[in-house]
Amino acid sequence: MVFGARAARAQVVPSSPETLSIGDWQLAPVVEVRVRGEYRHDLDAVERVIAVERARLGLDLTHGPLEARVVVQDARALDLTVGDSFVGGSPVQALTGAYEAWVEAHTSSVHPSFVRVGRQPITWGEGRLLGEADWSPSGRSLDAVRARLAIDAVAVEALAATVDAPSRNFFATEVYATLLGARFQWALDPLFAVELYGLARLGYYNPPAAMSFNGAVQGQTLTGAARLHGERSSWTWGVEGAYQFGRTDRVARPGGLYFTGRRAAWAAAAHVSRTFDGAVWTPTLGIGAAYATGDDGGKTYRAFDPLLPDVHTWHGMMDLFAWSNEEEVSARLSAVPWNDGLVGVEYRYARMPQPGGDAWRSGYLVTIGSAQGNTSAALGHEVDAWLRWAPWTNVSLDGGYSAFFVGAGARAILTADAFPEVTHVAHFAYLQARYAF
Numbered sequence: 001m002v003f004g005a006r007a008a009r010a011q012v013v014p015s016s017p018e019t020l021s022i023g024d025w026q027l028a029p030v031v032e033v034r035v036r037g038e039y040r041h042d043l044d045a046v047e048r049v050i051a052v053e054r055a056r057l058g059l060d061l062t063h064g065p066l067e068a069r070v071v072v073q074d075a076r077a078l079d080l081t082v083g084d085s086f087v088g089g090s091p092v093q094a095l096t097g098a099y100e101a102w103v104e105a106h107t108s109s110v111h112p113s114f115v116r117v118g119r120q121p122i123t124w125g126e127g128r129l130l131g132e133a134d135w136s137p138s139g140r141s142l143d144a145v146r147a148r149l150a151i152d153a154v155a156v157e158a159l160a161a162t163v164d165a166p167s168r169n170f171f172a173t174e175v176y177a178t179l180l181g182a183r184f185q186w187a188l189d190p191l192f193a194v195e196l197y198g199l200a201r202l203g204y205y206n207p208p209a210a211m212s213f214n215g216a217v218q219g220q221t222l223t224g225a226a227r228l229h230g231e232r233s234s235w236t237w238g239v240e241g242a243y244q245f246g247r248t249d250r251v252a253r254p255g256g257l258y259f260t261g262r263r264a265a266w267a268a269a270a271h272v273s274r275t276f277d278g279a280v281w282t283p284t285l286g287i288g289a290a291y292a293t294g295d296d297g298g299k300t301y302r303a304f305d306p307l308l309p310d311v312h313t314w315h316g317m318m319d320l321f322a323w324s325n326e327e328e329v330s331a332r333l334s335a336v337p338w339n340d341g342l343v344g345v346e347y348r349y350a351r352m353p354q355p356g357g358d359a360w361r362s363g364y365l366v367t368i369g370s371a372q373g374n375t376s377a378a379l380g381h382e383v384d385a386w387l388r389w390a391p392w393t394n395v396s397l398d399g400g401y402s403a404f405f406v407g408a409g410a411r412a413i414l415t416a417d418a419f420p421e422v423t424h425v426a427h428f429a430y431l432q433a434r435y436a437f
Contacts, residue, residue, distance in 0.1 A: 018437060024063055024064070025061055025062070025063050026061070026062040026063070027059060027060070027061055028059070028060040028061075028062075029057075029058070029059060029060075029437075030056065030057070030058035030059065030060055030069070030071050030100075031056065031057055031058075031435070031436065031437055032054070032055070032056040032434070032435070032436040033054075033055050033056075033434070033435045033436075034052075034053070034054045034055075034432065034433070034434040034435075034436075035051075035052070035053050035054075035432070035433055036051075036052040036053075036430055036431065036432035036433075037049070037050075037051055037052075037430060037431050037432075038050045038051075038052065038428070038429070038430045039427075039428070039429045039430070040426070040427065040428050041423060041425075041426055041427040041428075042423070042426060043320075043368070043404075043406065043410070043414055043419070043422065043423060043426050044414065044419040044420070044421060044422065044423070045421040045422065045423040046081075047081065048079065048081045049079075049080040049081050050077055050078065050079055050080065050092065051076075051077070051078045051080055052075075052076070052077045052078075052137050053074075053075070053076045053077075053078075054073065054074070054075040054076075054137060054138065054139075055073070055074050055075075056071050056072070056073045056099055057071070057072055058070050058071030058072060058099075058100060065105055065106055065107065065108065066103070066104070066105055067103070067104045067105075067106065068102065068103045068104070069100050069101070069102055070098065070100065070101050071098070071099045071100040071101075072096075072097070072098055072099065073095070073096070073097065073098070073099035073138065073139075074095075074096045075093070075094075075095045075096075075137045075138035075139070076093070076094045076095070076137065077091065077092050077093050077094075077137035078092065078094075079092045091136075091137070091364060091366075093137055093138065095137070095138045098119055099119070099121075099138070099139065099141055100118075100119055100120055100121070100141060101118045101119045102116050102117060102118030102119060102120045103116070103117055103118060104116040104117075107150075109150070111150040111152075111155065112148075112150060113148055113149045113150045114146075114147070114148050115145075115146070115147045115148075116144075116145075116146045116147075117144075117145050117146075118143070118144075119141050119142065119143050119144075120141055120142065120144060120146070121134075121139065121140065121141045121142075122141075122142055122144065122146070122159070122161070123310075124181070124183060124195075124197055124199075125195060125197065125225060125227045125240055126227065126229075126238060126240060126269075126310075126314070127309065127310035127313060127314075128240060128242075128267075128269065128306060128309055128310070128314060128323055129199060129223060129225060129242060129306055129307045129308070129309060130181070130199065130307060130308050130309075131308065131309055131310030131313075132310065133308075133309070133310050133311050134310075135310075135311050135312035135313070136311055136312075136364070140308060142161040142162065142163065142179070142308075143161060143162050143164075144159060144160060144161035144162075144179075145159070145160045145161075146158070146159050153186060153187045153188065154184075154185065154186050155183075155184075155185045156182070156183065156184050156185075157181075157182070157183040157185075158181070158182050158183075159179070159180065159181035159182070159183075160178070160179075160180055160181075161178070161179045161180075161181075162175045162177070162178060162179070163175065163176060163177040163178070163179055163201070163308070164176070165207040165208060175204075176203060176204055176205055176206070176207045176217065177201050177202060177203040177204060177217065178201070178202045178204075179199065179200070179201050179202075179307075179308075180199070180200045180202070181197060181198060181199045181200070182197065182198050183195065183196070183197035183198075184196045184197070189230070189232075190230060190231060190232040191230035191231070191232040191235065192228070192230045193228070193229055193230055194226075194227070194228060195226070195227040195228075195229070196224075196225070196226050196227075197224075197225050197227075198222070198223065198224045198225070199222075199223045199225075199307060200220070200221070200222050200223075200246075201217070201220070201221040201223075201307060202220055203217040203218045203219055203220070203221065203249075204218070205218055206218045206250075213303075213305055213324075213361070213365055213367075214251055214252045214253075214303075214359055214367060215250055215251045215252045215258075216248045216251040216263075216301065216303065216305060217305075218248070218249040218250060219246060219247045219248040219249040219263075220246035220247050221244060221246050221248075221263070221305055221307070222244065222245050222246040223242055223243070223244045223305075223307065224242065224243050224244075225240065225241065225242035225243075226240070226241055226242075227239070227240040227241075228240075234274055234275040234276065234277055235272070235273070235274055235275075236272070236273045236275075236286075237270075237271065237272040237273070238269075238270065238271055238272075239268075239269070239270045240268070240269050240270075241266070241267070241268040241269075242266065242267050242268075242304075243265075243266045244263060244264070244265040244266065244267075244304055244305060245262070245263060245264055245265075246262070246263050247260075247261065247262050247263065248260065248261065248262075248263050248301045251301055253295070253297060259301060261299060261300065261301060262300055262301070263300065263301040263302070263303075264300050264301075264302060265292075265293045265301070265302050265303060265304035265305070266292075266293055266304065267290075267291060267292035267293065267304045267306075267323050267324075268290070268291050268292075269288070269289065269290040269291070269314070269323070270288065270289055270290075271286060271287070271288035271289075272286060272287060272288075273285065273286030273287075273332070274286070281335035281336055281337050282335065282336045283333060283334065283335045284332075284333070284334045284335070285331075285332070285333050286331070286332045286333075287329075287330065287331050287332075288329070288330045288331075288332070289327075289328065289329045289330070290314070290315070290323060290326065290327065290328050291326070291327045291328075291353070292304040292306070292322075292323045292324050292325060292326050292327075292353075293325070293353060293354075294324065294325025294326075294352060294353050294354030294357065294358035295325070295354060295357055295358040296354050296357045296358070297357040297358075302354075302358075303324055303325055303358050303359075304323065304324045304325070305324060306322055306323040306324055306365070309322070309323060309363070309365075311363040311364060312363065315328070315348075315350075315363055316330075316346075316348050316350075316363075316382045316384060316402070317382075317384040317386070317400055317402045317428065318382060318384075318402045318404055318426070318428045319362055319363030319364060320350075320362055320363070320368070320379075320382065320404060320426075321348075321350050321361075321362070321363065321379070322361040322362060322363055322365055324361050324365075325352050325353060325354055325358040325359065325360070325361065326350060326351070326352060326353075326361075326379075327350070327351050327352075327353055328348055328349060328350040328351070329348070329349055330346060330347060330348040330349075331346065331347050332344065332345070332346040332347075333345055333346075340389060340390045340391060341387070341388065341389050341390075342387070342388040343385075343386070343387050343388075344384075344385070344386050345383070345384065345385045345386075346383070346384045346385075347381070347382070347383055348381070348382045348383075348384075349380075349381050349382075350379040350380065350382070351377040351378055351379055351407075351409070352377045352379060352409055353377070355371075355374045355375060355376055355377040355409050355412075356371060356372060356373050356374040356375060357372075358370065360379065360409075360410065360413050368413065368414075369413040369414055369416065369417035370413060370416070370417075371412045371413045371415075371416035371417075372416075374409060374412045374413060374416070376407070376408035376409035376412055377409050378407030378408050378409045378410070379407050379409055379410045380404055380405050380406045380407035380410050381404070381405040381407070382402060382403070382404045382405075383402065383403050384400065384401075384402045385400060385401050385402070386398065386399065386400035386401075387399050387400070394435055394436055394437045395433075395434070395435050396433075396434050397431075397432070397433050397434075398430075398431070398432040398433075398434070399429075399430065399431045399432070400428075400429065400430050401427075401428070401429045402427070402428040402429075403425055403426070403427055403428075404425065404426040404427075404428075405424070405425055406422065406423060406424055406425065406426065
């Protein structure tokens with residue numbers, strides 16, 4: 001989990017310092033190369049190794065109030081072991097195509113108003129419901145129209161986007177839903193800001209099983225959310241809550257049953273952290289908690305759907321949990337041992353509000369499993385540790401290790417899903433290098 005509210009921003013990409021002037025046009029290259037190796041001793045006691053590669057190359061053009069950006073991406077996550085796909089973690093995929101392709105008209109103020117059309121990454125709130133999922137092999141961008149009006153400390157924004165089914169090629173996507181949204185922001189003080197937003201996902205059909213949320217995507221998912229947050233001096237805090245209603249069509253429930261009807265679900269999360277500037281290594285200490293309802297098998301579908309969330313950010317590095325049928329508490333300590341380094345450790349305990357009536361889902365919204373009649377809510381304990389070193393400008397090196405101590409509820413779910421073996425402790429480690437400007 002990252003303790004620190006994301007600053008409310010218009011998400012206008014800042015100009016790169018490496019610019020070239022051609023007449024009245026300013027041209028800036030966009031370059032990113034990222035490679036990562038991941039190792040897992042997975043929940044089913046199988047050893048798995050994945051190699052993740054991502055290269056982005058593009059150009060940003062600015063002419064007064066006009067801006068355009070095109071970024072082509074090649075992203076690959078390759079399973080280097082023989083066996084089934086991962087129980088948790090990054091999906092194996094290979095994608096090549098446009099990551100960004102948009103045009104924009106904006107004002108020149110400090111907090112600009114703008115209209116942007118085209119494929120673009122989008123984050124609202126803390127990314128719990130709509131995020132860029134940058135840690136994933138390809139990241140996430142949407143074909144969207146956005147309009148934002150900013151007046152001093154107040155801003156309103158509207159969004160209309162299409163959501164594509166996962167594909168191995170960007171040029172072979174298929175739209176399975178429309179996403180509509182509206183957002184209001186009011187920054188009263190650096191330590192106190194308000195964000196209210198609503199998202200409506202109109203699902204035409206259920207996408208492939210790995211992302212279908214048990215088939216609950218088809219239908220109307222209407223979500224209202226409120227976020228209070230702030231950051232000043234040594235304090236950072238945030239509180240976010242959301243309520244979900246609408247209708248779901250033909251959702252799969254444990255036991256092979258299908259349900260069609262209305263939905264009603266809610267979720268909440270909070271975090272606070274304090275940085276001790278005068279202490280050795282400038283430590284930051286934080287705590288957090290999150291809760292999201294699960295389906296109870298009744299006449300209303302009550303599993304909260306986090307829609308298009310970030311991964312690797314709010315629910316642990318192993319991506320074993322999602323903001324759905326989950327309750328957790330966490331504590332985090334990080335420090336700066338040298339000017340361009342960061343180290344940290346985090347502890348997390350996770351449970352299920354509905355251990356026998358709803359599924360356990362990963363950060364990628366993959367259903368890990370469910371056990372009808374399971375009475376143990378305990379998923380388990382996760383401990384994460386990481387190191388970041390930025391020895392040169394635009395270059396960062398990262399490494400991390402996680403251990404997940406499998407709880408009784410998680411063991412019951414994995415056993416019910418007929419895994420031949422269930423580990424007592426799952427392990428995850430990664431090394432990553434990134435160059436970007």
